[in-house]
Amino acid sequence: MKIxxxxxxxxxxxxxxxYYEEEGLLxxxxxxxxxxxxxxQEEESVKFIKILxxxxxxxxxxxxxxxCTLKDRPSFEPCHELIDTLQDQIEAxxxxxxxxxxxxxxxxxxxxxxxRTIK
Amino acid sequence: MKIxxxxxxxxxxxxxxxYYEEEGLLxxxxxxxxxxxxxxQEEESVKFIKILxxxxxxxxxxxxxxxCTLKDRPSFEPCHELIDTLQDQIEAxxxxxxxxxxxxxxxxxxxxxxxRTIK
DNA sequence: ATAAGGTCTGACAGCGCTGTAAGAGTCAAG
DNA sequence: CTTGACTCTTACAGCGCTGTCAGACCTTAT
Numbered sequence: 001m002k003i004x005x006x007x008x009x010x011x012x013x014x015x016x017x018x019y020y021e022e023e024g025l026l027x028x029x030x031x032x033x034x035x036x037x038x039x040x041q042e043e044e045s046v047k048f049i050k051i052l053x054x055x056x057x058x059x060x061x062x063x064x065x066x067x068c069t070l071k072d073r074p075s076f077e078p079c080h081e082l083i084d085t086l087q088d089q090i091e092a093x094x095x096x097x098x099x100x101x102x103x104x105x106x107x108x109x110x111x112x113x114x115x116r117t118i119k
Numbered sequence: 120m121k122i123x124x125x126x127x128x129x130x131x132x133x134x135x136x137x138y139y140e141e142e143g144l145l146x147x148x149x150x151x152x153x154x155x156x157x158x159x160q161e162e163e164s165v166k167f168i169k170i171l172x173x174x175x176x177x178x179x180x181x182x183x184x185x186x187c188t189l190k191d192r193p194s195f196e197p198c199h200e201l202i203d204t205l206q207d208q209i210e211a212x213x214x215x216x217x218x219x220x221x222x223x224x225x226x227x228x229x230x231x232x233x234x235r236t237i238k
Numbered sequence: 239a240t241a242a243g244g245t246c247t248g249a250c251a252g253c254g255c256t257g258t259a260a261g262a263g264t265c266a267a268g
Numbered sequence: 269c270t271t272g273a274c275t276c277t278t279a280c281a282g283c284g285c286t287g288t289c290a291g292a293c294c295t296t297a298t
Contacts, residue, residue: 003244003245019285035245035246036246055222055223055226059285060284068229087230090227096173097216099170103171103176103212104212110184114187121265132256152275153276177254177255
């Protein structure tokens with residue numbers, strides 16, 4: 001699959017797909033022409049990247065976790081060293097969720113205040 | 120209250136407090152010396168800014184909402200024009216919360232996978 | 239073979255936010 | 269009055285991400 005196809009399928013811009021590679025998150029095959037050739041494995045990875053990125057995780061951090069999401073992950077992947085980081089990240093995400101909910105509450109308060117004041 | 124005091128009380132860096140002013144979010148009094156002089160009203164605003172900022176709202180956007188959070192808000196404040204934006208923002212925040220929860224779930228899956236694989 | 243559209247690399251620029259530094263002035267305690 | 273801590277403005281720089289552009293090459297269909 002060429003980069004444009006993957007971009008269309010994932011909604012991630014071509015620019016960013018190349019950036020992912022630059023940051024070590026993806027390493028697609030190359031054709032003789034130099035064109036990147038993505039497989040279903042890479043498409044799967046992009047999905048993970050999107051989700052993890054949405055949690056505020058930075059790309060280098062995501063790069064650390066990505067090998068652990070592989071089905072056929074080689075056993076020597078140092079995933080066990082990531083458990084602490086992982087736990088921290090879960091906590092951080094939880095904190096962010098709470099902040100967002102607090103923010104949402106505030107917004108809703110402002111909204112209902114406004115509606116009451118104006119109507 | 121001087122800027123250092125407000126910084127300590129809110130946990131927002133001096134740099135950022137000045138930046139808030141630059142962006143029109145705060146307009147503290149000035150002493151003859153030129154020193155900024157913050158009142159309790161400004162401290163309250165900083166709290167809102169922090170919360171709204173945590174929802175991913177950008178400072179210029181926050182600047183629009185801030186007048187609507189004032190207790191003694193002048194009636195001519197065009198807050199009614201913000202209702203749509205506000206509703207959009209609430210929706211967006213909701214979406215972000217969901218994304219974060221999805222991300223958290225993924226992280227937890229990775230974590231339990233790892234624990235099972237390793238132990 | 240030609241044309242249109244896809245892709246390559248490399249570079250530059252912008253966003254929003256944040257820190258830091260320099261050089262000058264202010265404040266408060268001794 | 270001196271000294272150390274604080275504040276002022278201005279400016280530069282970095283982060284992580286993202287877009288865009290240029291110039292060259294590849295691919296596919298006609």
